[in-house]
Amino acid sequence: MIQNGEFYMIHEMRRRGMSITQIAEELGRDRKTIRKWLEKKEPEKYIRKEQRPSKLDPFKEYIQQRMEEGCVNARVILEEIRARGYTGGITMLRLFMQPLRPVVRSKATVRFETEPGYQAQVDWGQFSVQWLERTKRLYAFVMVLGYSRMMYLEFTEDEKLETLIGCHLRAFNYFNGRTDVILYDNMKTVVAGSDEQGHPIWNERFARFADHHGFLLKRCQPYRARTKGKVENGIGYVRKNLWPRIREFRGLDDLNQQARWWLDHVANIRVHGTTWARPVDRWPEERLKPLNPIPFEQVDRHSRKVSTDCLVSFEASRYSVPFPFVGQTVQIQDERNGKIRIYSGETLIAEHVKATGKGEVIIDKKHFEGLVSAGEGRVPIPKPKLVLRPAPEVVERNLSVYEQFLDEAVRP
Known part of the structure; x- marks a missing residue:
């Protein structure tokens, strides 16, 4: 069965003007299979199947060694691996040997030169x-x-x-x-595996990336x-x-x-x-071909909120952004090659060399230019004044008042 990664290759070959016969010969597929997949507009949803260990797995290294020595007869090798404990049939053995046969026909490596741009x-x-x-x-x-x-x-x-x-x-x-x-x-990020006939199962996302920019994958x-x-x-x-x-x-x-x-x-x-x-x-x-001008999603971007000190945090270090973005949510893109890029939407607002350790603060002084002048003209914060506590007021009365109170107190 054709996997989704190969689906994109088939349609890309067709867009280049290749016939069904040419595509089938290039990919080693039947013409009816190619025609069937060209009629489809979208790839089928991939359902991962559990890969069971093959009876042949313990003997593959031995088979390859015998073929490199010049033995390409499946029945001879079958007898040898059965003597070593193999319990499977010859069909499984032949399917494994088939893609190896062109390799062992000659041990000399023939240098393959390609045409310009191919x-x-x-x-x-x-x-x-x-x-x-x-x-x-x-x-x-x-x-x-x-x-x-x-x-x-x-x-x-x-x-x-x-x-x-x-x-x-x-x-x-x-x-x-x-x-x-x-x-x-056979890097896993490109080739997810092989099907029963030995054809590569391409990583679906990488195959879509290749299809987007117009180049074909080959293993x-x-x-x-x-x-x-x-x-x-x-x-x-x-x-x-x-x-x-x-x-x-x-x-x-x-x-x-x-x-x-x-x-x-x-x-x-x-x-x-x-x-x-x-x-x-x-x-x-x-004479290389141009890329698709519409950008393909390069890497996952990480959302972060810009703090009041104009910094965003990423992997235990902090990076500056221009001060007008304080309080906004931006996206951080780690290029994984020593650089950090920070976006607001699709606009690149900052680029830094990635911190080599944890707890570092990476600052571009240009991100703070104009911050002081922007603060001029603000209403000043009130400054309360310290006032010493005044002495308590004392009411002054005539002494005759106190004499009156005294007479009332001693009168029977």
Whole structure:
């Protein structure tokens, strides 16, 4: 069954003018299946099924090893794994072996060159840094254009879907466009799994993101990560050439600034060892496609109320916003690359370098300009005056009055 992620790819291929036969051949699907899904206007609601362990799971590593040794006969392997305890049938074995057969036909890796503007490759690398008093893991997002070998690099806090989408948008902005196809491995934020025939089940939200901006998703061959060797080599180049240059950094934003300098002054202007040309010189030949001008939802935004001191709180630190927004609710967007953006509706009102620890206060002095003058002309607060308590008043009377009271008191 076609999953919703593939639904968007089918309709995108059709919009590009591909015939039903061409789409079926590209995706390895039956023409009737493609026609059926093209008639649908909306994808079917995805219902997650509980994945049960397969009888073949304990033997897959052994099967792959035997196939790499040259044994591609399912019946021979069936006899061998049954001797090891396998109790399933040959059909399940053949379904597992089918996508691996093209891999083991030749052990040599044939370099696959693409036409300009056709393909980019994406992958993550992991790097360890000394972060305050502890060791922290950072993630390097790398995108490489297949034809020119132009590279984009960005360090992030995690590999989450929202982070991945944001990295794609910033890479497209760096390249001034996108390719027709982007190649991935089995990263969970892109490939949710495989169906019974071995076809990828695409992450539905990421597939909608790709469909929105007009590029197709493609997975490298299972157990064959070398099919995305351009980006693998790119990550290795980052590790060998950039990383030894980084001695210290003041935060994730500063680290990414150093990475950008390296891209512009080293990586993309060197003579590439395969093309024997500088990536920056072949880059104009890519003729990349523009993005959809309507923005796709990049990341979740967090609502916060601006306090009277012009600050908003986020992840145990506080950030300033312009003083006219005091008392209003704004939205915080964490780019996960060392930057914080703050919006009022769709208007960007503040941008900060993200705090590296807890309890920090990040302030932009411009946000307070005009605050003093705005207070001039206010009615002054009354100031009560201290007055000493006066002496009590004493009534003065004639002495004859007291004599009268005395006569009355002694009269019988």
